[in-house]
Amino acid sequence: MQIKLIKGHGSGNDFLIIDEISNGYAFTEKERADLAKLLCNRQSELGADGILFVMQSENADGRMRVFNADGSEASMCGNGLRLVARYVCEQLGRSKAVIETMKANLKVSKQMELEKDIHTYQVEISPVLFELKALPLNLNKPTLYNERIEELSEDLRFTALAVPNPHLIAIVETEQLQGDLQNQLSEKVNGPNELFPDGVNVSFVKHLQPGNIYVRTYERGVGFTNACGTAMSASTLVTCLHGLNTFEEVVNVFNNGGRVQCVVHQNEGKYTIDLIGNATYLYNATVNVDLEQGAFTVSSKMELMEQSSYEKFQSEAQRYLKTEIKG
Numbered sequence: 001m002q003i004k005l006i007k008g009h010g011s012g013n014d015f016l017i018i019d020e021i022s023n024g025y026a027f028t029e030k031e032r033a034d035l036a037k038l039l040c041n042r043q044s045e046l047g048a049d050g051i052l053f054v055m056q057s058e059n060a061d062g063r064m065r066v067f068n069a070d071g072s073e074a075s076m077c078g079n080g081l082r083l084v085a086r087y088v089c090e091q092l093g094r095s096k097a098v099i100e101t102m103k104a105n106l107k108v109s110k111q112m113e114l115e116k117d118i119h120t121y122q123v124e125i126s127p128v129l130f131e132l133k134a135l136p137l138n139l140n141k142p143t144l145y146n147e148r149i150e151e152l153s154e155d156l157r158f159t160a161l162a163v164p165n166p167h168l169i170a171i172v173e174t175e176q177l178q179g180d181l182q183n184q185l186s187e188k189v190n191g192p193n194e195l196f197p198d199g200v201n202v203s204f205v206k207h208l209q210p211g212n213i214y215v216r217t218y219e220r221g222v223g224f225t226n227a228c229g230t231a232m233s234a235s236t237l238v239t240c241l242h243g244l245n246t247f248e249e250v251v252n253v254f255n256n257g258g259r260v261q262c263v264v265h266q267n268e269g270k271y272t273i274d275l276i277g278n279a280t281y282l283y284n285a286t287v288n289v290d291l292e293q294g295a296f297t298v299s300s301k302m303e304l305m306e307q308s309s310y311e312k313f314q315s316e317a318q319r320y321l322k323t324e325i326k327g
């Protein structure tokens with residue numbers, strides 16, 4: 001089969017966007033999972049952290065389904081939703097839309113550019129759930145807030161939440177960012193294990209100056225990525241709950257792929273988070289895929305010339321991070 005796609009990224013978390021509506025594709029569930037495994041393979045000519053399938057919605061302006069590089073489906077993807085927001089808004093000629101995701105219809109909108117020539121979108125991250133059964137996390141308690149998990153670490157304190165994909169978050173010091181600790185415990189909770197039967201996204205968060213944090217995430221179904229939008233949103237909420245940041249105020253979230261902004265809203269004990277950041281396109285491509293053979297070729301590729309503006313923005317973020325963390 002021949003498939004048209006766009007490769008893009010949000011904070012260097014890169015995705016293949018496949019529009020099933022305009023192209024009239026009707027993939028089976030197995031085909032979507034197989035396409036993710038095949039096309040996201042980093043050894044191949046494309047490679048990505050996942051595929052965003054854009055589909056028709058009965059009750060919103062479009063629908064997003066997210067498949068991780070290992071073929072598993074995720075309930076939500078913050079960086080990916082910014083790309084889908086841009087795609088759907090541009091298709092409809094609008095600056096706002098509502099996108100159906102697995103568990104919620106979410107508001108998205110075009111925003112003032114974070115820097116010159118950087119397409120910037122805001123997406124709603126919601127619902128936020130602290131009940132351990134929402135992740136799921138098998139512990140004999142209803143929630144986990146800033147507590148130890150003895151099977152994972154003697155020192156770290158974790159908070160677990162679903163937004164609504166599952167996240168395990170630890171606020172750490174610079175020394176804990178160095179070494180292999182995050183990798184080791186992430187592999188443990190994303191392999192066969194009793195605590196997190198469905199795996200979990202694991203983030204280490206370092207508080208920088210007031211209003212500024214750094215987040216590094218090991219993503220379920222992928223491994224370490226440059227950034228994870230839902231993780232950055234969930235981490236910002238955790239820092240607000242710890243009193244390190246302030247509800248309703250913009251927090252700059254630095255990551256290995258750049259910087260986003262998050263604002264946490266609190267209303268009658270419920271939280272929602274705005275995630276604001278780039279939605280950068282890299283290229284359009286057409287691929288010929290043979291799923292039976294597990295092979296594909298790229299028959300055309302057109303670079304979209306947006307990345308050089310993003311790289312300037314990213315190097316500023318990396319310079320700041322270097323002074324704050326790497327010394």
Ligand SMILES: N[C@@H](CCC[C@H](N)C(=O)O)C(=O)O
Nearest residue numbers: 074077078079165228229230
């Ligand atoms: N990178 C995404 C999250 C993608 C899904 C995640 N790996 C999961 O399985 O929950 C983001 O930007 O939020």
